[in-house]
Amino acid sequence: MMLRIEKAVYGGAGLAHQAEGEGTGRAVFVPFTLPGELVEASATESKAGIINAELVQVIEASSDRVKPKCAHFGECGGCHYQHANYKAQLEIKMEILRETLERAGLVKLPEVEVHAGEPWHYRNRIRLRVAKVDGVLRVGYLRRGSNDFLPIEMCPIAAPILWRAAEALLELAETSDAARWMEKITEVEFFTTQDESALQMTVFTQHRVAGFDAFCERLQELLPELVGAGASMLHAEGSRRAERPRVIASWGAEGLSYAVAGEKYWVSRGGFFQVNRFLVDDLVRMVTSGRQGALAWDLYAGVGLFSRALKTSFGEVVAVEAAADDLIKTFKGDGRRAVAATTVEFLRGAVVQRERPELVVMDPPRAGVGAEVCTLLGRVAAKEIVYVSCDPVTLARDLKALVDFGYQIKELHMVDMFPQTFHQETVVVLDCP
Missing domain, CATH: 3.40.50.150 (Vaccinia Virus protein VP39)
Incomplete structure (x- = not known):
């Protein structure tokens, strides 16, 4: 389909209407597009008079279009607007708010x-999947629109210390004394303070493993900002039945002291805080x-x-x-x-x-x-x-x-x-x- 994008809608897509062929006039939603652009798109799903489509190519680009900063943009499900300059992102969100x-x-x-x-390196918390790819342990997110693992090599919206923590964890995986823990971790969450001076980690596993204190101490040698860590079990042992994560090990401080507007707030490991x-x-x-x-x-x-x-x-x-x-x-x-x-x-x-x-x-x-x-x-x-x-x-x-x-x-x-x-x-x- 050849489409002229009319506006951006909540959820990250651009809205157009089919101009020709069967179904003329139907609303079409195309991600990674900007208002005013002429694009070629391919339908992926059609229901209740609405078409979801994938972008094939941009024929006439908006002046607001820029090169994404992250190598994984488009594949990763986390970001939606890296193809737009920041001023345009703000205008899009303001219009969506008012229209809603x-x-x-x-x-x-x-x-x-x-x-x-x-607009970059702002996140104080990230949660990563951990899995082996071609025999090598990697961290990553989910591929957009699926539950498939996407190994990543960067995350430019995360505070730098969070990605440095992920790299330290992978480096630790190469040492034999930490291998038994790294082999069992399926997810890991990092949380840091505004100034990146302290870091908390939570690892998620499906099996009990001994030696958590020694594992954390080894990681702290690579990552001095690490002040506390916990391990939680995602599933009951001997069962496939999903359960709420259950704490099975703890090391160091139970949380972080987070300074905001002249006040200090205690945030327990895993507790909610503005990102x-x-x-x-x-x-x-x-x-x-x-x-x-x-x-x-x-x-x-x-x-x-x-x-x-x-x-x-x-x-x-x-x-x-x-x-x-x-x-x-x-x-x-x-x-x-x-x-x-x-x-x-x-x-x-x-x-x-x-x-x-x-x-x-x-x-x-x-x-x-x-x-x-x-x-x-x-x-x-x-x-x-x-x-x-x-x-x-x-x-x-x-x-x-x-x-x-x-x-x-x-x-x-x-x-x-x-x-x-x-x-x-x-x-x-x-x-x-």
Whole structure:
């Protein structure tokens, strides 16, 4: 098919419409294309009036097209926009955000403010597959659109120390005393601080192996920044039944102290933390700066990234998190309350008690907050809500519900926490007149 790409859509593809032949007018989605380009594409799947296609060649290229920085771009499933210059990436994401919100019925939106940082080497965490290829141990990701292993030789969106850690692990595999551990590892995760001064590692295996301490000490000789490591089993021994990873060994520190905006946060090994090491400070300031009052709620609080900053200007901060082990240990003292509960459970109780905070901050997972949380927040009628979202589709759904309950959208920020990919972070400020 010859196609003229009309626009980029959420998910990384370009949208065109079939201009001739059977099925004229059907929507066609082509990855690795840019708005305005004339391309040749080949259909790979057709269903419900939609065609998914693969790019064959670019006939008329956009002026925004650039050479990808990574040798694996296109094969690897991790990045989607390396073929576009960074300014174009930001414009694409901003337009997708605005269109997604408008499609949900949200009108009179404020101007989208764009916040960006360094577009390379930003990730503080990566998780790699480990497998033998032609008898040689390699690390890698999955091939795009499949579960096939893709061995890699670089990852330019990762902090340099993370790739250096992967190389050290492979170097260790060549020594006989570490071979028995390396032979059993199927995946490995590395997590580092903003300044790359400390590193945590988690290895995943399907079998128990002795000598984990000696293995980690050997790795630390090659990688002095390594301060702690753990081993988790992906499957039950003697069974093919998948289970949640189970910790079977630990060495060194159990986590990292991560500095953000003048505060230090303890992040346990494997715990969630914002992935962009260059923009976390800006994100915290965007959410918390200039806000004050008697009571603030931080829902889906995680390790308390926003809670700690809010305490400087609120009399009481309540941090709510279902998996609250780290939060309970670190967020305590006068005016600080950590609650181990889901957001729905907490809000149900708060509505009964008729509590009304000046500020509600919420940073939910990709699924968003959902209908019941929106309904409960409608009853709470907080003076201000700051909604941090990593998915514009679920954000649009939730914002429409909150607006219907009387909230008004006051500020709209697109924060590019995931350069080179279609993912984006959004910060929305709402008030309740």
